[in-house]
Amino acid sequence: MNEILYLVIPCYNEQEVLPETSKRLKAKLGGMIAAGTVSPQSRVLFVDDGSRDxxxxxxxxxxxxxxxxxGLKLSHNQGHQNALVAGLTVAKDLCDIAISMDADLQDDVDAVDRFVAEYQAGSDIVYGVRSSRKKDTLFKRTTAVGYYRFLRWMGVEIVQNHADYRLMSRRALEALSQYGEVNLFLRGIVPLIGFRTSVVAYERSERFAGESKYPLKKMLSFAVDGITSFSVKPIRLITTLGVLIFAVSVLCLLWLLVTKLFGHTVEGWTTLMGSVWALGGIQLLCLGILGEYIGKIYKEVKHRPRxxxxxxLND
Structure with missing residues (x-):
């Protein structure tokens, strides 16, 4: 018996691209149904994340x-990751496999066949990975590569050049439902599930229409979430920094004592003010990092629904 496939598509103000997206997805899924690759009960599930259009x-x-x-309509805008989890949660009880992808047609629709083939070969999770970043600007390409490297250095298990284009089997979706944290970063959560995984490389296209829902400000916030949700290394770095500053302070104190003993004391207003500003900045940075973690704890302990x-709308 052919598996029931659900294509889960989070949408936020996508009125400009939705007609073309639905056209391409219908052609793809309809073709797979006609070929007997997936069940006729397969569906395209659009998740409206509180759109205003x-x-x-x-x-x-x-x-x-x-x-x-x-169609799945959320009562309020909850963000891309929550909308995606909402769609996958609903699809979990209706399908055998689910493929999540963006509505802007940047993810290659034709790669869906290869996703399903990898699942049929025994994979529970299939990651869509960009084959290249040639179409990105130099700034975006450089920062993206640096970010993935930084995450791995922080101890976060993540797939290079993978966003949220992935296939998950029913048992992988069941496992995902056990992760109840409010601070969602699916790119880090899904690799923790385990099971057999594989990768499908694809060429990422330009956005078909409309504007990106991830401007620089949101991208930076998303990047911080990825680090603080999966690694306590920044807090440990604060401890290391404190030890280093203490060691430098002791050396400076010894140097001052030596110069005083030899009568070479010099008024050091510039050095003093520079040290005060430097230490003040470091303290504020450390407080900011600690505040980020405390804020996440605050969100988690309230246990508000995601x-x-x-x-x-489903037949």
Whole structure:
């Protein structure tokens, strides 16, 4: 019996790209159903993350015209990662395998066949990995490579050049549902699940239409979440920094005592002020890092729901 496949697509203000996205996904999924690769019960599940435009109206119209399309509407904007988890949570009880991808058509739709082939070969999780970053700007390419290296140095298990284009089997989705943290960083959580994994390389395209939902400010926030959600190394670095500063302070004290004994004392206003500003800056930085972790603890202990479902359209 062919597996039921759900394509889970988080959407936030995607009215410009949704008509083309639905057209391509229908052609792909319909072709796979006709070829007998997946079950006729397979669906495209659009997750509306509290959009302010006509995204949900378009999803509703697609569902009315064709049961191949399903819709999930969240009651409030919860962010990309929460919307994705909401879609995967709903799909978990309806499908055998789920593939998550973005709505902007940057992820190669034609790679879906290879994802399913890897699953049929025995993989529970299949990662979509960019084959190159030639289309990125020099700044984005450099920062992306540096970020992945920095995460691994911090001890975070992550797949290089992988975003959220991935396949997960039902048992992998069941395992994912056991991770209840509010501070979501799926690129770090999914590798922790284990099971057999494989990689599918694909060429990432330009966004088909509309504007990116991840400007620089959100990208930086997402990067910080990735580090602080999976590594306590920054806190340990603060301890190391404190030890180093203490050691340097002792050396400076010895140097001052030696110069005083030999009568070579010199007024050191510049050195003094520089030291004060440097230590003050370091202290504020350390407080900021500690505050980031405390803020995450604050969010976790409240146990607020990650999402609330408003409507579900599914036959």
């Amino acid at each position: 006509t995204t949900w109206q378009l999803i509703s119209e697609l569902h009315e015209r064709d049961p191949l399309f399903s 999402f609330v479902i408003d409507q579900l």
